[in-house]
Amino acid sequence: MDALAARGIYSLFPVQAQVFEPIMNGRDVVCRAKTGSGKTLAFALPVVENLLEENGKSRPRKGRAPRCLVLAPTRELANQVSREFESVCPNLKVDSFYGGVSISPQIRSLENGVDVVVGTPGRIIDLLERGCLKLDNIRYAVLDEADQMLDMGFEQDMERILGAIPEGKERQTLLFSATLPKWVKSVAKRYQNNPLTIDLVGEENTGKLADTIRLLVQQVDGAQKMSALQGLLAMYGNTAGGGKAIIFVNTKAKADEVNMAVNEFASCDALHGDISQAQREKALALFRDGKYNCLVATDVAARGLDIPSVDLVAHFDLPQDNEAFLHRSGRTGRAGKTGTAVVLFTEREARSLALILRATKVTNAELVGAPDPGDVMRTASRSVLGKLDKVTAGKRSRCCCCCVLWLRVGGCEGTWNPLGEEGI
The missing domain is CATH 3.40.50.300 (P-loop containing nucleotide triphosphate hydrolases)
Known part of the structure; x- marks a missing residue:
């Protein structure tokens, strides 16, 4: 809660509130929620809570195998998910694994021990084939943006990775997606145990631009x-x-x-x-x-x-x-x-x-038509002058800044008095 408060988060978003208890209680979950609704923290928070509870007061063991695996379709998303986990679990070791960079540091990271592995399917398979990544202790398998991974041709890769995780009553498989294509449902049947479907989009809002x-x-x-x-x-x-x-x-x-x-x-x-x-x-x-x-x-x-x-x-x-x-x-x-x-x-x-x-x-x-040049000038000058107002009086150079702004916008006709009551 302190880590969330440091980020300005004091209450759960709807998707986080809906999935928190089911995941904490051991349910497999299929969740559909709009982009930007907080899906990453929705699965990160309960997973972190359970992993920290399992840790208790014991010190992390070097070389420990991961207990959570998150699959993401792109390098950028893998890094983002990793950062989200790290922001709420400073006591857990989280790392991201993807192609386009040297594999050696990633192998060393696994040798030192990782609690949460976030990666793209191609690099995860590469690490599995090299014997560097062990999935024997996986407690949580998460597919983030599952529909996009299908679009990018990762269906067989995901099935291969999920199939490499030993079957066990303790494992939870969590699927998060902005849409629920038939493929997601078939994966749910194959790798999930009586999954709970949570849909915060609804068929009437599928494929619709957000109201915000x-x-x-x-x-x-x-x-x-x-x-x-x-x-x-x-x-x-x-x-x-x-x-x-x-x-x-x-x-x-x-x-x-x-x-x-x-x-x-x-x-x-x-x-x-x-x-x-x-x-x-x-x-x-x-x-x-x-x-x-x-x-x-x-x-x-x-x-x-x-x-x-x-x-x-x-x-x-x-x-x-x-x-x-x-x-x-x-x-x-x-x-x-x-x-x-x-x-x-x-x-x-x-x-x-x-x-x-x-x-x-x-x-x-x-x-809309092209913005009026006067409106553009007024908007830009207010923004710049607003920033200058935050500067201490001894360091202000309002005239210089306004002249630079005037030159960059391209000048204007008539008289411009940037320090007057009207601004322009």
């Missing part, structure tokens, strides 16, 4: 996209005031191109499959910490990542399908907070966008 997200759509010509994006970031992303925005594109080359352009007016980095794992982790860490205000990403970042307080999601390229639209948009408006998503589309893409909105049950999308 305000959706804007703006028609632009292809050549106007970047200038339109600049205005949207200032108006709705609060980038001048330290807000966060994720900009989604469809290709790696476009991600690099947009990243370079955005860096001319806002701090930004790119995230896509051609970037090394170390660079991807660094970019995400800097974005989480507010060192970058913007992140340009392909769909590699659309699912599973929990980045706190994202103010704006911008679909620079029209999503390629309904799922991509939902999971991209779901990076904002998470954990009960509100957020804004905006779709930039051309006249040729209007019909495709309409079909996506209809399929995702969106009835209240707001059609």
